[in-house]
Amino acid sequence: WRIGLADAWREIGEDKxxxxxxxxxxxxxxxxxxxxxxxxxxxxxxxRPGHIFNLGHGVLPQTPVEHAVAVVEMVHELSQR
Known part of the structure; x- marks a missing residue:
């Protein structure tokens, strides 16, 4: 989250x-x-086939579980468009 995806691809290579x-x-x-x-x-x-949706770092201890589940559902739903 601290480095934009476009910047990351530019830095490591578009094929990564x-x-x-x-x-x-x-x-x-x-x-x-x-x-x-x-x-x-x-x-x-x-x-792009070269992107895996994930957190930029680990799950914080105070994160509501239902919010983490919602993110997974959102990614599945919005990725289908």
Whole structure:
């Protein structure tokens, strides 16, 4: 989340796979805010085969489990578009 996906690909090579890039603190937000961030990352990645959606770092201890589950569901839903 600290380095944009485009910058990461430029740095390591367009043919490399990267993962991320959701700031873990976003999972402490409301569902609408989480969805906005998820959509932004998916937009940055486009339909590239070399992107694995993930947090930019680990899950914070205070993260509501239902928010983590919601992110997975959002990624599945929004990736189908």
């Amino acid at each position: 796979v990267i993962q991320g890039n959701l700031d873990p603190t976003v999972l402490l937000s409301n569902p609408q805010e989480i969805r906005r961030h998820v959509q932004d990352i998916l937009d940055q990645a486009g339909n």
